[in-house]
Amino acid sequence: MLTERMKTWRHVFKLDPNRTLSESALEKVCTSGTDAVIVGGTDGVTYQNSRDLIERVAEYPVECVQEISAESAVVPGVDGYLIPVVLNSGSLRWVVEAQQRAIRKYGDWIPWQDVAALGYVVLNPESKVARLTESRTELETADLTAYGRLAESLFRMPALYVEYSGVYGDERMVRAARRVLENARLFYGGGISREDQARAMGREADTVVVGNLVYQNPEAALESVRWVKETEANGVSRD
Ligand SMILES: CC(C)=CCC/C(C)=C/CC/C(C)=C/CC/C(C)=C/CC/C(C)=C/CC/C(C)=C/CC/C(C)=C/COP(=O)(O)OP(=O)(O)O
Ligand SMILES: O=P(O)(O)OC[C@@H](O)CO
Ligand SMILES: [Mg+2]
DSSP, rough: HHHHHHHOOOOEEEOOOOOOOOHHHHHHHHSSSSSSEEESSSOOOOOHHHHHHHHHHSSSSSOOEOOOOOGGGTTTTTSEEEEEEEEEBSSSTTTTTHHHHHHHHHGOOOOOGGGEEEHHHHHHSSSSHHHHTTHHHHHHHHHHHHHHIIIIIISSSSSSEEOOTSSSOOOOHHHHHHHHHHSSSSEEESSOOOOOHHHHHHOOOOOEOTHHHHHHHHHHHHHHHHHHHSSSSSOOOOO
């Protein structure tokens, strides 16, 4: 089950099918000791560029999962599929509609044991994902923790994803969200570029996602695996 495997993820890389990565850089990413490689992005994601990148990652022993942002880009045969649900979106399209349309299309073909929902709360108003999904990013701590409880206890989601895509986020927000979760995992992603940031979010979150750094500073991106894994998460460990 994908949801079980996700419980072992401390550090993951998110690779964007719409960006170029040399074979030597990809090899380093995939053999870095990271727990999984997520293939996904917001814009310019197609079936072709997703399949190309997934096939390249599949050459390495690391777990590879596709994060689906467009119904047309679904690649069959991947280890797992992450389905974003943007809880603070201003449009139903990104909460249930796009997902319902895709389920209608793929129906019996969906390998549910290898599918997991990610309850996103998008907090960087300047990010592509915030703009696309018209996310309501002006949230207080209490709003975020309520989304956390909604995701975990009402929707029974396996993970809450605090998403600051492109900028380093507010550690207090992440800590508050983590505190109210008992079973769901807390994913943090956004703007990790330095050791202190990787360690700080490594303390607050269960799973730390590193994206842009792979393209901006590959050496630091590789180091981020160690920075996160050496750091103990504050949360009670759950299995
Ligand atoms: C055999 C077979 C066919 C198997 C497959 C079956 C299967 C798994 C079918 C899919 C079922 C399903 C429910 C699919 C969901 C479809 C869908 C379109 C859902 C909507 C997802 C959504 C809310 C998208 C909005 C954007 C979003 C949240 C994207 C996630 C990634 C993200 C936040 C990237 C951020 O990075 P990026 O913006 O690229 O960062 P940069 O600015 O640095 O580029
Ligand atoms: O690209 P960065 O800013 O590292 O963010 C990672 C991930 O949360 C994006 O969905
Ligand atoms: Mg992108």
